[in-house]
Amino acid sequence: AGGFGWTNYHTLDEINDWLKDLAFNYDDKVQLLVGGTTSQGRDILGVKIHIPSNEPKKAVFIEANIHAREWVTSATATYILNELLVSQDWEVRQLVELYDWYIFPVTNPDGFVHSHNSNRMWRKTRTRYSTLCFGADPNRNWPYQWMQGGASNQPCSDTYAGPNALSEACTDSLSQFIDSIGDDLIAYISFHSYSQMLLLPYGHTTSHLSNYKEMYDIGVQAVRELEAKYGTRYVVGNIAETIYVATGGSMDWVKHKFGTPIAYTYELRDTGTNGFLLPANQIIPTADETLISIKSIFRQYRERHSDP
């Protein structure tokens, strides 16, 4: 552990080795997990952070890099994971005590490797669908409202929803893992880039869920605190209203299936100057401001609810 630095982007092997090191060096609280597998036979590695306690805890799930080219998302996930283990900040320490944390930095490892080795702008999985076209969009492939808008039935499209829901090995296997812990989840947080948005379910409709106002208000205050440190401006809102209609997203499936109270999709930095090619010297400020917002979200949620 340590030595990761967050001054440059890392390959899948480097990230996975780092996760393995964490599980070794913090064997009292970090457990290495295989959240699923891919069509090319890779594992989706993640960790569970669990501080031993007598009472069962609610869990927080952080999913990143389901889109291959969005490298700052896995960097942010590993940064936050590291902070949960080493930070002296009382509020971060409280968060790690209060909840179990499931963190999966690279949920589309085949696509991520392809983005590193062959095509930096690759987004999808790498399942072969025709002679020329590979991959389905793993954030259009989940069963809730699958192919009900903002998704394509064309294998060559970047938003190809797949031939059926959960056609992709990575989404199918990860959904089974999430199924096994779904009822424990208090929060599902999905990191994407870019656009600087904090998005609320759902992607198929502009109508609002029953806890929308609460989660919107919490989000607005969270981005206010995020903005205070580096001046990064965020927009908060429902997916369909704020970015575009998009169906078959992971968060939507989790929210609908388990009623997870806290469900946010982040679109991290920037707003397009660099886009997916965010310079590595922005990893630390991006991750730092994101953690500030996450602290704010849980602080506000706990203020509003008696149960942690």
Ligand code: 0X9
């Ligand atoms: O289109 C997407 O999947 C996301 N934007 S991105 O530029 N990173 O591709 C938006 C996520 C929409 N999320 C859900 N419908 N849950």
Ligand code: ZN
């Ligand atoms: Zn994305």
